[in-house]
Amino acid sequence: MRTVRFHTHGGPEVLRIDDVPLPEPTGGEVLIEIDAVGVTLPVVRLTRGQSDVPLPHTPGGDIVGRVRGIGPGVTGRRVGERVAGLAFSGAYAEAVTVPAAMMTAVPDDVDDLAALALVRGGQVALGVLRAGGFGEGDSVLVTAAAGGIGHLAVQLAAALGAGRVTAAVGDAAKAGFAREQGADHVVTYDQEDWGDPVDLVLDGVGGTVQDAGLRALAPLGRLVAFNGAGGTVDTNELRMRGLSVIGFAMAHLAARRRDTYERRQRELWQLYRDGRLNPVVHEAMPLDRAADAHRLLEARANRGKVVLLPR
Structure with a gap:
């Protein structure tokens, strides 16, 4: 072969x-x-x-x-x-x-490309929202918001009732695409001001973008990191502002929390059928x-x- x-x-x-x-x-x-x-x-x-x-x-x-x-x-x-x-x-x-x-x-009513996107990208996007304790009305910021996972995270945050969704992208040319996915506000990584502080940051980039994501959090905010680039965190800053940083790796969820994985996959299929999630x-x-x-x-x-x- x-x-x-x-x-x-x-x-x-x-x-x-x-x-x-x-x-x-x-x-x-x-x-x-x-x-x-x-x-x-x-x-x-x-x-x-x-x-x-x-x-x-x-x-x-x-x-x-x-x-x-x-x-x-x-x-x-x-x-x-x-x-x-x-x-x-x-x-x-x-x-x-x-x-x-x-x-x-x-399922028979999910085509190959949608299934491919949802079995990993959808699972990660939903997983990081849940890992970050997302609740209806929360303000959410998604980095790498035009990517394979990020655009689904934007859609899911909006579909599940976020009060405000901010998309962070590396290129202003992607702003229109991010808004089409449901973002209320779009920023680029090089902007000094990312707007009003948010409750939850979903970071798919790491490094200096992760640093900016931490600065974008409101007190008691949470950042979920699901990138492979890494980055350092000042734990004293977390303590002073009451912040949380959570790591998410989908492989652990699939292997160690199989019931959760299967339940979330059924939820993703249904969101797709309902037209609320469009990879x-x-x-x-x-x-x-x-x-x-x-x-x-x-x-x-x-x-x-x-x-x-x-x-």
């Missing part, structure tokens, strides 16, 4: 198509024939050596496809079933083996354009989700 791998670290140019044997599911795994795979910034950073993985390496990602094989010990899955989930490696390919615990069934796909590209997809994300040029189509 075809797969995209990198044999050395570097930029998008290190990605190449290889032919490899079809994987076999082992205990607790299922084999998924992939219809679509999402491209994420943490994976883009991975090719540049920001994490230690054995080489050659096929990047992971959120996937949607059909079950083609079932490993020993797996129950509740059937061959031919349409599913979506997370593959921590091997996703840039025509097929991948995934732990059955990381998969969820896709945006910036572009869907064939597998052999994986390098172009990475360039798009590195340039922060996307508005919504970037997708690869293996077949």
